[in-house]
Amino acid sequence: MNANFVFKPRLLECLKDYNKETMMKDIMAGLIVGIVALPLAIAFGIASGVSPEKGIITAIVAGFIISFFGGTKVQIGGPTGAFIVIIYGIVNNPAYGIQGLIVATILAGVMLVALGLFKMGTVIKFIPYPIIIGFTAGIALTIFTTQMGDVLGLTEQVMDKSGNMITAPLKTPGDFIGKWICYFEHIDTFNLWNFVMAIASVIIIVLSPKAVSRIPVLNKIPGSLYAILIITGAVLIMKANIPELHIDTIGDRFHIKSQLPDMVVPNITWDMIRNLAPIAFTIAILGAIESLLSAAVADGVIGDRHDSNTELVAQGIANIVTPLFGGIPATGAIARTMTNINNGGRTPIAGIIHAIVLILILLILMPYAEYIPMACLAGVLVVVSYNMSGWRTFKGLMHNPKSDVTVLLVTFFLTVIFDLTIAIEAGLIIACALFIKRVMETTEISVIEEEIDPSHEADMNVHEEHLTIPEGCAVYEINGPYFFGIANKFDDLQQHLSNGHRPKVQIIRMRRVPFIDSTGMHNLGTLIEMNHEQGMHIILSGVNEKVHQQLMKAHFYDKMNPDHICPHIDVALEKARELLDNMKKN
Numbered sequence: 001m002n003a004n005f006v007f008k009p010r011l012l013e014c015l016k017d018y019n020k021e022t023m024m025k026d027i028m029a030g031l032i033v034g035i036v037a038l039p040l041a042i043a044f045g046i047a048s049g050v051s052p053e054k055g056i057i058t059a060i061v062a063g064f065i066i067s068f069f070g071g072t073k074v075q076i077g078g079p080t081g082a083f084i085v086i087i088y089g090i091v092n093n094p095a096y097g098i099q100g101l102i103v104a105t106i107l108a109g110v111m112l113v114a115l116g117l118f119k120m121g122t123v124i125k126f127i128p129y130p131i132i133i134g135f136t137a138g139i140a141l142t143i144f145t146t147q148m149g150d151v152l153g154l155t156e157q158v159m160d161k162s163g164n165m166i167t168a169p170l171k172t173p174g175d176f177i178g179k180w181i182c183y184f185e186h187i188d189t190f191n192l193w194n195f196v197m198a199i200a201s202v203i204i205i206v207l208s209p210k211a212v213s214r215i216p217v218l219n220k221i222p223g224s225l226y227a228i229l230i231i232t233g234a235v236l237i238m239k240a241n242i243p244e245l246h247i248d249t250i251g252d253r254f255h256i257k258s259q260l261p262d263m264v265v266p267n268i269t270w271d272m273i274r275n276l277a278p279i280a281f282t283i284a285i286l287g288a289i290e291s292l293l294s295a296a297v298a299d300g301v302i303g304d305r306h307d308s309n310t311e312l313v314a315q316g317i318a319n320i321v322t323p324l325f326g327g328i329p330a331t332g333a334i335a336r337t338m339t340n341i342n343n344g345g346r347t348p349i350a351g352i353i354h355a356i357v358l359i360l361i362l363l364i365l366m367p368y369a370e371y372i373p374m375a376c377l378a379g380v381l382v383v384v385s386y387n388m389s390g391w392r393t394f395k396g397l398m399h400n401p402k403s404d405v406t407v408l409l410v411t412f413f414l415t416v417i418f419d420l421t422i423a424i425e426a427g428l429i430i431a432c433a434l435f436i437k438r439v440m441e442t443t444e445i446s447v448i449e450e451e452i453d454p455s456h457e458a459d460m461n462v463h464e465e466h467l468t469i470p471e472g473c474a475v476y477e478i479n480g481p482y483f484f485g486i487a488n489k490f491d492d493l494q495q496h497l498s499n500g501h502r503p504k505v506q507i508i509r510m511r512r513v514p515f516i517d518s519t520g521m522h523n524l525g526t527l528i529e530m531n532h533e534q535g536m537h538i539i540l541s542g543v544n545e546k547v548h549q550q551l552m553k554a555h556f557y558d559k560m561n562p563d564h565i566c567p568h569i570d571v572a573l574e575k576a577r578e579l580l581d582n583m584k585k586n
Contacts, residue, residue, distance in 0.1 A: 005119055007310055009069045014347035022346060029345030030353025032220050033076055036339050037063070037354060038361055039224040040384070042250070042369060043377045044079040045328070047146055048087035050098070051254050052369065053362065054326050055079050057261060060358045062318040062330030067351025069317055071310030072295045074302060076336040076351050077318060081384050082286050083329045085142045089419060090279065092174055100276060102266045105323040107273065107280035108287065112316030115288060121308025130400075130408040131427040132289060133393055138415025138423065140389035143381055145179050146172075150248070150378035151198040153191025154183060169248060169374075176416050193247050194375040197235065201227040201379025220343060224380045231376040250377070251370030258366040260359070261326045282421040283319075283329050291315050291332030301341050335387070403434040443480025467569075472583075473576045474503035475541075475569070479512045484519035504536050504583060505576045509569060511542030521556055528559050537579050539564045541572035 037059050045055020059078035066077030090101045115121065148154075154170040170186055172179045205223035212218040235247050250256070295306040311332075318330055340350050397408050411427035448469060469475055508524075510516075516524075528538045543551065543565065551557060557565065566572040 005117055005309060007116075007313055008071075008307065009310060009314065009348070010071055010073050010307070011068055011348040014073060014349070018347065018349075023349065025344035026347055026350040027353055029340050029343040029350040031357055032343045033336055033340045033345070033350065033354040034357025034361070035225060036222045037076070037078055037333075037336055037358060039222070039228050039377070039380055040333075040336075041079055041358070042372070043380045043384070044081065044084060046250070046254070046374075046377060047081075047084045047143065047381055048079070048328055049091040050087070050101075050328060051256070052250055053256050053366065054328055056358055056362050056366075057325055058322055058327035058330050060355045060362065061322045061325050061327050063358070064352055064355035065318040065321060066291075066314050066330070066332065067348040067355070069310075069314035070348060070351075071307030071312075071314065072298060072332075073304055073306075073347055074298050074337055074340050074345050074350065075291070075295055075306075075311070075332045075348075076340050076354060077291070077315070077330050077332050078336065079328055079330055080290060080333050081143050081381075081388055082136070082139055082290055082331070083283065084146070085139055085415075085419065086279065086283060086286075087328055088146070089174055090276075096276070099266055100272065101328065102323040103268050103272050104276040104280045104283060105319050105327075105329045106266070106268070107276060108283035108329060109316045109319030109321075111280060111284035112287060112312050112319060114316075115284070116309045116312030116314075116316060119309050121288075121292065121312050127285075127289060127428070128404075128407060128431045130397055130404045131411050131424065131431060132293075133390060133397060134408045134411030134427060135286075135415045135423050137389050137391070137394050138412045140385040141416055142176060143388070144385040145176055147378040147381045147385075148179070148183055150374045151195060151382065152183070152187070153189070153194025153248070153375065154186045155189045155191075156186055169253065191247075193238075193245060194373075197231055197247060197373055197375040198379040198382070200234075201231050201376045202382055204230055205380065205383045222339070224383070227379060228372055228376055231379075232372050235373050235376075236371060248374040249370060250372050250374065253374070254370070256366045256369055258363055260362070263324045264326070265324060278421050282424060285424060287315055287319065287329065287331035288312055290334070294332035294334040294337050297334060298337050298341060301338070302346065403438065407431045407434065439481060439483075443478070443482075446477045446479070448475040448477065467573065469573065470505075470577050470580055472503055472580050473505040473507065473573075475507045475509060475573075477509045477512075481515050481517075482510070482513045482520040482524075483515070483517040502536075505539065505579050506531065506536070507539045507541050507569070507572045507576060509541045509572075510547060511544065511568075513544065513547055516547050516550055518554075521551065521554055525556060525559055535583075537564065537576075539566060539572045539575055539579075541566045542568050 038056070041055035041059040042052040043055070045052045045058070048055070062077045062079075066075060070077070087101060090096045090104055091098060093100065096104075149170045149172060155167045156170050157165050158168045160166050170182065170189070172182045204227040208223040208226040209219070212221070235249070238245055239247070291311060292306075292308055295308070295311055298304070299306055315331060322328070322330055336354075340354070345351075394408070394412075398405055400408075407427055407430050410430055411423050414423035414426050531538050538560070540560070563575065566575060
């Protein structure tokens with residue numbers, strides 16, 4: 001563990017100058033964010049394949065811990081859309097189920113804590129932007145797809161415990177293509193009222209903020225809550241007057257418990273850890289990226305600077321503790337964090353208040369949540385997926401270099417068709433490969449065999465019009481990093497020279513080599529040994545200080561005569577003449 005890491009939650013700093021005015025702003029912001037978080041927590045829980053109260057428990061436990069221990073002043077934590085696809089896949093896998101989800105979330109929490117302790121918070125920020133946009137857009141499309149069954153009100157015939165055929169909500173496969181095939185196969189069960197309620201929910205969410213924008217208090221309530229209240233009320237009235245009307249509600253599928261859960265420690269086996277580690281890694285990376293992006297956005301708005309490593313540790317603690325109470329993976333939520341900021345929240349107290357508000361709602365109001373139509377929640381998630389898609393940014397990136405477009409599209413399609421684990425891994429591999437290709441293209445190796453023009457050289461002390469290279473000597477100019485990607489390029493050049501007139505003295509100019517890796521050192525060392533066996537000489541010229549230190553540390557200079565390491569080209573040429581003269585005399 002890095003000894004320089006200091007775990008210092010921002011709450012401690014904020015409490016030093018805390019006053020009544022700040023407290024009132026935090027209470028108001030926390031109250032509003034709690035109300036905003038309610039419909040999202042329920043929707044994310046159901047969409048993830050678990051019960052609605054698990055979404056709320058996640059918002060409570062993780063929200064409290066992230067605010068209490070976090071490295072930002074205004075971050076609001078809880079369940080987010082990014083995890084829906086992963087959670088759904090684990091829960092619906094017979095080999096894992098809920099137990100597997102608990103283990104995977106705890107493992108992800110441990111990984112997040114490790115990332116923070118080893119000060120990897122800044123490294124996470126260097127994940128290529130096209131990968132982030134690609135899998136975010138892919139997740140958005142996947143969330144949209146998962147909601148189409150409830151938007152269209154599709155059903156299927158299943159057998160109950162008594163052996164009778166009954167109508168039940170359509171159960172779809174886990175994969176993207178399988179879902180759409182299933183939808184088309186059951187399109188004849190389309191329910192117009194479900195569709196109308198879902199579309200009405202979307203319209204209310206979009207238009208209500210504008211309609212109440214000038215009305216105090218009401219303009220603080222999110223459109224999703226307006227949609228739930230209005231659509232739920234409308235459906236209750238319609239069912240009372242039209243008995244044969246059937247619109248699925250949360251209560252038709254789930255029984256919501258209005259109580260705080262007991263802590264349950266899972267039975268974790270080595271096989272579970274081994275099998276779930278890749279999924280846990282994906283959860284950890286997604287959580288780290290989303291939380292740090294949210295923190296960075298918040299910094300720009302409030303003029304603050306978050307502690308990324310402390311934030312990762314807090315996210316990790318949250319994901320270790322939350323599943324013990326039945327929760328699901330959590331991270332910093334950009335939408336709720338911005339709601340907190342816009343309503344005056346300036347310290348972690350607002351996030352703690354938001355968690356307390358959700359506890360009160362869970363204990364007092366949750367029985368009424370059973371009346372919320374599933375089509376309404378589907379409408380809420382359709383809007384979430386649209387906002388999450390970032391289609392304008394996606395479209396803009398399509399005009400970037402082909403390498404960025406390739407990474408973007410590969411990550412997007414792999415996320416949609418397969419899963420996030422494959423998408424992130426493949427995206428990173430392709431991004432790294434394309435980056436290496438770019439660096440290779442910028443690194444040039446040229447050969448000078450006749451003369452050097454001093455007017456274009458910065459490391460020469462002579463004032464002649466041209467500096468002549470003696471016969472039997474060649475100067476290689478390496479311009480760029482000397483690493484495994486271009487080491488073979490140098491070997492190919494050597495092979496070409498060996499087929500023709502091979503110089504007896506070779507000067508390798510390294511003044512423009514910013515770094516050298518082990519492959520480059522190995523190839524260069526092999527070249528020196530081969531030349532030495534054939535009675536030829538290698539001279540290094542203008543090695544910069546950083547590369548010089550790398551070579552010394554690797555004991556590279558043990559293979560060379562110290563006189564063959566020259567500070568600049570004119571000294572190297574003088575040494576070459578001396579060696580050539582000695583070779584002629586002998």
